[in-house]
Amino acid sequence: MTQTLTMVKALNAGLRRALAADPTVVLSGEDIGKLGGVFRVTEGLQAEFGADRVIDTPLAESGIVGTAIGMAVRGYRPVVEIQFDGFVFPAFDQLVTQAARLFHRTHGRINVPLVLRLPYGGGIGSVEHHSDSPEAYFAHTPGLKVVAAATPSDAYWMIQQAIASPDPVIFLEPKRRYHEKGEVDTEATPLPLHQARVVKQGRDLTVLAYGTMVRPCVEAAIVAADEGRDLEVIDLRSISPLDDDTILTSVAKTGRAVVVHEAHRTLGVGAEIAARIQERCFYALQAPVLRVTGYDMPFPPSRAESEYLPDLDRVLDAVDRSLAF
Missing domain, CATH: 3.40.50.970 (Thiamin diphosphate (ThDP)-binding fold, Pyr/PP domains)
Structure with a gap:
């Protein structure tokens, strides 16, 4: 049902x-x-x-x-x-x-x-x-x-x-x-708990996110499509363990990757994903793996949180930078 x-x-x-x-x-x-x-x-x-x-x-x-x-x-x-x-x-x-x-x-x-x-x-x-x-x-x-x-x-x-x-x-x-x-x-057959989900297929660049950040990444793919850019969006779903097969298959196809999360940048989940992609997809990459994250600071007061949190514009900026290589 x-x-x-x-x-x-x-x-x-x-x-x-x-x-x-x-x-x-x-x-x-x-x-x-x-x-x-x-x-x-x-x-x-x-x-x-x-x-x-x-x-x-x-x-x-x-x-x-x-x-x-x-x-x-x-x-x-x-x-x-x-x-x-x-x-x-x-x-x-x-x-x-x-x-x-x-x-x-x-x-x-x-x-x-x-x-x-x-x-x-x-x-x-x-x-x-x-x-x-x-x-x-x-x-x-x-x-x-x-x-x-x-x-x-x-x-x-x-x-x-x-x-x-x-x-x-x-x-x-x-x-x-x-x-x-x-x-x-409620009667569907769900994905395994630790398997990523390909939200949208694409050929030009892979955007990887989880939780809160999946929505702005999907929105970025819609805007990018109007500009002739075809983004693949992956909802990681599992952070530990990561679904390497889905991640690496996608990046090997597109040659580019942007990782998005709202946690701090340094030593965050995005850094681990970038390292794995670099180690195993090096010869497929056409640009460096880019990260769109929160900043390395305590979470700000509520009036300033919109300046801290990744949003549609920051995701699109990373997409532009990656595709410029």
């Missing part, structure tokens, strides 16, 4: 389906029960499944994640909501020194099927600690998987796939896209 849903409603439907299908799935986080979460993603789920499966926790991110790791080790599939991206850092130690390492530390005897839902990114006029993009920290950590949904359909399917994964998954939710609508086919 196909429905038109916002990303918030798609996530809610995906979580509901996972809760109904598997009694070991448990949700936890600050205000996720009676309130339904700060963004209302879990609205109505506690009333439907009970307070022992949709758990309101104290305001203590390290304790929330630490408890969830223990539950995962004991056979549950906990799904933790962190209210905002910048609040994840008190739990960073639990994630990178415990959740990410237990499988290897125990020689594969213990899995940690934990999902950490993380609303991320700017564009909603929030105060400090509410607009960060911390994905590179987690992608740098072996043992953690990192994925990002860009559409309601992906949000619906990917949250269920993340919950079913035997590994800890950092699930990035682009809060700026929460209320944008899209079609969700």
